[in-house]
Amino acid sequence: MAKLTSYTCAKCGGVLNIDSDQELFDCPFCGTNFDMVDFHRKDMLSEAELSLKRMEFLSANERYTEMFNKNPNDFEALRGLALCAGKIPSKDDLTNPKRLIKHDMEKTESFIKKNSEYCSGYPYFKKLLEIISLCRKYKNLLKIKAGVKSVTQLRIRRLGNGDGLYEKNEFAKIANYERVTVDNTNKKLIDIEAELSESCLELENLEPSASNSVQYSVNSVNNESASVTVSNIICIKCGGQLVMDDKRKLCECRSCGVAYGTSLFFGVPNRKAKEALLKKEFNEADQRYSYMLMLDPHDFEALRGRVNCAAKWTCVNYNAEVTSFWINNVRSRVEYAYEKALDSDKPYFVKYRELVEAYGKVLEQDNRIKPLIRKSKELNVKKSNIVADIEPDENVCLYAHKTIDKTIHDVDNQITPLKMKKNECLESVKAICHEISEMDKERLLKMPG
Known part of the structure; x- marks a missing residue:
């Protein structure tokens, strides 16, 4: 069963009302107003990060894309899409070169360059491109070091298994070549590791701080929006009918205060569920099929889908x-x-x-x-x-x-x-x-x- 979120006032604990005209959650008890977009942004971020951790990149990309479409300058959305592009399951991997080189850094780099119009506003992404460039050199040096060792071993085996006679100094020359090459490579690796360590610390410090979502203002006018209608969606929490605001893309239960984004129920949810299922993102698919059952508890596709999940x-x-x-x-x-x-x-x-x-x-x-x-x-x-x-x-x-x-x-x-x-x-x-x-x-x- 999907986790449901109830919106309550952080100041007094009262159930928040929706003020569609001002895009605010309004507390009728203490007068505090909360930004509506920020409330849903936090939920979407949480779900996207969980999908990333599960390596369900399709569903994570979908959530970050929704945030990006709403605000192309959203830092979290941009970084999330960059992570999805490189199939990187955690932002922590960006500051860990040994983990980062195992992912598709080139696709992350390509995304940042393609969206430079939005990413250029954040020094974070410029530094990340520098780290990716250093990681590429670091990865190549590791390959050289491993290659020298394997080639040297192969040459020694061939010398030892040959039909002719070889002087001892032949083996000494090969060993000396390996030592010199590996020593030079190790020096370069040490230099790059030091540079990467410094750059990763800088990257952490360049991460923008979260903005304050609480706004204090006068009570909102309690006018019903023309776009608000009673839906046929049943609230799982209390069994009441949800009130749907098409304009603000929200469904709210007036009985218990639970709110949902309408995108969970509309926009061909069955297709999205099937896509997640075919990608073997079973947790994501199961959640989407659960939302379909809120619309219609007898939906065959949703019932069968949850069995398969x-x-x-x-x-x-x-x-x-x-x-x-x-x-x-x-x-x-x-x-x-x-x-x-x-x-x-x-x-x-x-x-x-x-x-x-x-x-x-x-x-x-x-x-x-x-x-x-x-x-x-x-x-x-x-x-x-x-x-x-x-x-x-x-x-x-x-x-x-x-x-x-x-x-x-x-x-x-x-x-x-x-x-x-x-x-x-x-x-x-x-x-x-x-x-x-x-x-x-x-x-x-x-x-x-």
Whole structure:
């Protein structure tokens, strides 16, 4: 379930009202006004940073782009988009050269240069370009150092394996060449590391400080905006209907004070959810499908999507190995989907129920097989130790060897039928997966257009 944010006054704790005309959150209790854009900006930043940390760059890029489109000079949006371009999961990597060189620095550099009109207003980005340039030199020197070592080793091996005779001084020359080259490279590396360390400290100091979002003003006029309408979206927190302000792109629950951005519900959310699912950004996709269910609790695509998110599938799939946690998680989603689905969609989720039960049988066989496999391995280790320890006494060794061999044979005989049973269960899983895939194809053919 997605985390919901309730907006309350930082001064007195009262629930804030929305003043659409002035783009403010207004506290009716103490008269404090808060900038509306800043409130949502913080939420979007938090979500974008979380997506970056999860390496879900598509969803992070989407949030930073929304902020950038609203204000192209927004520093956090610009840096976030630069991170997404280079697939860098944290701003901390920008001040850690050893981590930064592992990412696509060139794409980050390209983004900054392409958007120089906006980035030039911040010395931070100029310094970041300098760091990227130094990192490029640093990376090349590391390659040279590694290359010299590997080439030298190869030359020595060739000399040693050759048909002719070689003087000892040949090896000395090669070793001396490597030492001189590596020493020179190390000096350059030390110089660049010192320069990078200094530049990274400067970069941290150049980061702009966050602006103050609180504004104190007279109470706003309590006029209802012409763009405010009652929506059919149900608040998860209290069950009330959300009031939608199309002009300000906000949905607010007048019962409990929770506010949402309308972009969560509109702008083809199903397409955005599918894109996240195909990118295997399952947390992002699950959140979007959850918002779709706020619009329509019976939405088939959203119900099926959340099942696939729990299973970590882009579509119904076959797993040879599963865990009890995985089965319980998927089962709870399937049961929820069956409960909420329309009668015409219930047979589809009945088939998913069968799939979960089939996977349960696979896990049951696995839980029987694994202890026996461990036991067989332990017995084989004991067998090798017995042969080694009692080798001088051939009669004792032979008796112990035969005894443990029989035990291993008995254990293996128990494993074989269980593996056969597991394979039967896996075939059942494959068959159900195929049936669900066929049902998906039928639904696709029936879709209009």
